[in-house]
Amino acid sequence: MILDRFNVVSNAITTSRAFYRLFAFRSILIHSEVMAKYKLIGKYERRQEIGRGTYGSVYEGWDPENGTKVAIKKIPVNGENEADILKTCHDAKHIIQDCVRKGEKLYMIMEFMESDVEKVLSKRGRSGTTDGTERLTIAEIKAYLTFLLKGVNELHQQDILHRDLKPNNILVTGREHTTFFAKIGDMGMATRIKAEHTTRSIEVVTRTYRAPELFFGDDQYGKAVDMWSVGCIFAEMVLGKPLFEGVSDIDHLSKVFAVLGSPTENGWKEACNLPCYLKFKDTHPAALTSKLEHRLSDLGVDLLQQMLQLDPDKRITATDALHHYFFEERPLLAEGEQLIQTIPPPESPKKRLRHDVEPAMLARKIKARRLV
Template identity: 35%
Template sequence: MSFHLSDAYARKLEQYELSTKLGEGTYASVFRAIHKPSSTLVALKQINLNRDEGTPCTALREISLLKELRHANIVALLDVAHTRERLTLIFEHLDCDLKQHMDACGKNLAPANVQLILYQVLRGIAYCHSKSILHRDLKPQNLLLNRATGDVKLADFGLARAFGIPVKAFSHEVVTLWYRPPDVLMGSQVYSTSIDMWSIGCIFGEMTTGRPLFAGKNVDEQLARIFKQRGTPTELTWPGVSQLPNFRGDFPVTPAVQLASIVPKMDSLGVTLLNRLLQYNPAMRVSAAEALQHVYFASIHAIVGNLPNEQSIFDRTGITMILEPPVEAAQAPAASTAAAAAAVPAPIAQQQQDISQQQQAFQDQQQRELQLTRMQQMSQFQQFQQLQAHQHLLAQPNHVVNNNNNNSSSQAHPSHLDSQFTQ
């Protein structure tokens, strides 16, 4: 009697009862299922196999990486079953993804919850980066949420890659368009952890505004939308940008918009962090480890401290998600929404007030950082004008000669002018 490993896997799959189809992609379908022996909810990702092509490389990559990653903010791969027809990945089950949660809440997340969600995303990606792994496809749909506990977990590592030093040349066709950084949009294939940090900045802004920060239909429109808000990059603001493969010298010159006006509901501490996440120059983007230490998270970090990787932040007393309105409340008329808001328990409302007061206390001591950030966000249009004036001055050969009798401090000195642009 012959024995096939696929037969053993088939018997393993018999332990699961499929219930609801959660989603479908090009290569896989995801189902909610019940593990019958333990009555535990799980998620089954079924990947149909092509006899000629074999197992998709994205699936192999996801399996190999998730077997290595063990963290409270990364979805757990519980088991794998491989039959002749399909490959099945068995994951822990979570209620929804962040996109579904934002839609259910009427795209109006409580500021304290935005803070807690972002902290967990950064915590998960910091762990990945410490293991030399880039996610490369961070977006709300790939962040899973347990509504009951508030836990957030990174998922879908199909595009994730291990990286080394020096950083390898990767494909620039990564990251869903809206969350793709400008260096990758302009064809850069040499990148590192900064690719994930730009994506996290886009998610941060989207949680606050209720809509994507940069929602282009194609690469050109995506760049145009970014430039419209962040200003058109130049060699002054982003050294080396003109060397990117798809950089065009005819990009319309657009001045930067104050970031606070783009995310009016975000407090000043959040704006300073968002600015560091959305830096044009990849080398200037804040790392995940640095972001976790930002004063925006001071009230959380004071409680969480150096939490072990396997523990949830909600294991610590004092960390609790504020009750968000249910799906029905988000879809109901305004009167029903108001009634649902009025029904929020008093202790939760008090907790939100306490967190807000803590943030306000830290704002006073961070005014210097905010002022510095605003100086760094000086209008790029003004910089462009200064550059034009500088070039015009250098184009006049008699200028310096005619001023030999003047005080030396009044002479035009190119290196002095250049220093103004690089500061």
């Protein structure tokens, strides 16, 4: 009887060992398959590429420890400035979760955001939609603009200039969570304002969102360049298309002055002292209300006009913009589920891959001359 029990126990141990070996072998096979399918960056699985720009590529990734999606941005080691800036921003502290150095490359592991404002506008904002979708409501625009202004305000309070604000750099999420939120992304062009460095590169900001002083070669610009970009994004959310969009730098400036008036007529007298100043034909400001198809209230137009002042010294700050009466009048800003519904459904990896446009600078190509 004792021998029978011994045999039963012995068989059980043998079976357990065999099962353990089989399980371990299966685990090795699965791990090998994962390694073969996905490149490992530290502990993270790097999956398909979802974005590509001048300052690095972005991949969808997976954190196996937490079972969550992440975004992995590959940047050159000399691009550590972006990681340093993100780490110092309170609102961005949980966006960047880890940094992994691999040879001459640096990988930032960031919170995965489902979409961006450019995709939202493609779904809800573009004029001439044929699928029955409506443009963003004023309440939804107010909510998006508030998120954007809060992010810009935080950067500016820490003397950081973003220098590349545009719809596809405003990231949004909510479909995979219960709460909607939007954050500013891509700090590749961001810089700190330092007393010892009074001049800065003017080869910044995508043309559609670039402030006039940058076109004219002002290398001592400040936070106002970001506020001009915010104004352009605000107008684009209202119209469903950019307010200014030229095919060249000069054409773009012509369109800006056709709406806002030329520098001399708009009271920006200091413009003529800038190194690449161009004398355009004098034009008076157009009626901005009609350009916006009468979608904005008087207070909304007033806020936009303060953002789009040609003279950077007259442009509204992010702090003052957040306290503008436009946000207090009805309709009040949208919240929760209404905002989540503005986020388009996930796209296939091939459709989702986007390429950023590298800024092309007027100041590089021309010398000051008169245009009539």
